[in-house]
Amino acid sequence: GESVGLHLPTLSVQEGDNSIINCAYSNSASDYFIWYKQESGKGPQFIIDIRSNMDKRQGQRVTVLLNKTVKHLSLQIAATQPGDSAVYFCAEKRGATNKLIFGTGTLLAVQP
Amino acid sequence: DTGVSQDPRHKITKRGQNVTFRCDPISEHNRLYWYRQTLGQGPEFLTYFQNEAQLEKSRLLSDRFSAERPKGSFSTLEIQRTEQGDSAMYLCASTLGGTTEAFFGQGTRLTVV
Numbered sequence: 001g002e003s004v005g006l007h008l009p010t011l012s013v014q015e016g017d018n019s020i021i022n023c024a025y026s027n028s029a030s031d032y033f034i035w036y037k038q039e040s041g042k043g044p045q046f047i048i049d050i051r052s053n054m055d056k057r058q059g060q061r062v063t064v065l066l067n068k069t070v071k072h073l074s075l076q077i078a079a080t081q082p083g084d085s086a087v088y089f090c091a092e093k094r095g096a097t098n099k100l101i102f103g104t105g106t107l108l109a110v111q112p
Numbered sequence: 113d114t115g116v117s118q119d120p121r122h123k124i125t126k127r128g129q130n131v132t133f134r135c136d137p138i139s140e141h142n143r144l145y146w147y148r149q150t151l152g153q154g155p156e157f158l159t160y161f162q163n164e165a166q167l168e169k170s171r172l173l174s175d176r177f178s179a180e181r182p183k184g185s186f187s188t189l190e191i192q193r194t195e196q197g198d199s200a201m202y203l204c205a206s207t208l209g210g211t212t213e214a215f216f217g218q219g220t221r222l223t224v225v
Contacts, residue, residue: 099168
């Protein structure tokens with residue numbers, strides 16, 4: 001395969017710090033934006049979603065921000081823990097079938 | 113465990129052979145999706161079922177690929193005459209109605225040698 005695909009953007013943080021993972025999207029017509037976490041050898045796991053008419057939504061230790069003006073989505077993780085280490089993907093829900101269009105992942109590495 | 117099961121977890125096959133993967137979604141979920149994921153990339157949509165009806169197929173799904181969901185429960189994805197480029201993780205996801213929370217299985221990792 002292409003080696004360029006292995007070079008995921010990486011965010012390295014210290015345990016206990018806050019993490020911010022960013023994502024740019026392309027389709028202004030998407031109804032929902034979703035963040036997924038994927039650990040090695042596992043399928044993506046839903047974290048949080050946000051409807052396109054909102055600009056902020058909070059969950060447990062996570063906050064998603066949506067800036068429609070610049071088509072930007074971010075995921076904030078408070079008090080990052082070693083168990084948060086994974087690849088994080090943003091995704092758009094697209095069309096009547098609700099299929100997911102995934103963006104480029106970000107590898108979050110939490111240093112103890 | 114998300115409740116979505118995929119079998120097998122790993123498959124190594126020789127080029128030119130046919131392979132079939134199975135997905136058992138969460139039992140009450142009427143929507144089922146197949147995705148393909150290569151190393152370092154996000155999952156890419158392949159096909160979608162609502163109950164037993166296959167309602168959307170990606171252009172990624174060449175004529176060597178076929179998927180079924182005969183009774184609206186489990187689904188199978190078959191790849192005929194496998195090629196090395198088919199090597200990837202094949203993921204299945206299910207949802208109930210129009211909810212955004214799609215539950216993914218652990219995937220089937222296919223290696224074509």
